[in-house]
């Protein structure tokens with residue numbers, strides 16, 4: 870079972886044991902499929918910031934315990950973004 874839940878009103882991610890949202894007081898629900906929580910930005914035409922390859926690039930914006938919204942956008946090709954994902958996983962983020 871997932872250890873996270875989500876507020877049915879404001880969408881805040883909460884712990885599964887929290888039945889009431891600490892932010893707005895609404896009920897929480899078990900977390901939906903984690904693929905819905907992950908958020909990717911993808912560009913058809915871009916340049917990979919690691920290997921400078923041109924083409925389809927993407928970046929992970931949001932996942933459980935990971936939020937890159939505030940960072941400078943770093944788009945990577947599929948190969949490099951897979952490497953980066955492995956790095957993020959190594960830090961303990963379940964993506």
Ligand SMILES: [Zn+2]
Nearest residue numbers: 876879890893
């Ligand atoms: Zn809420």
Ligand SMILES: [Zn+2]
Nearest residue numbers: 917920946949
């Ligand atoms: Zn690359």
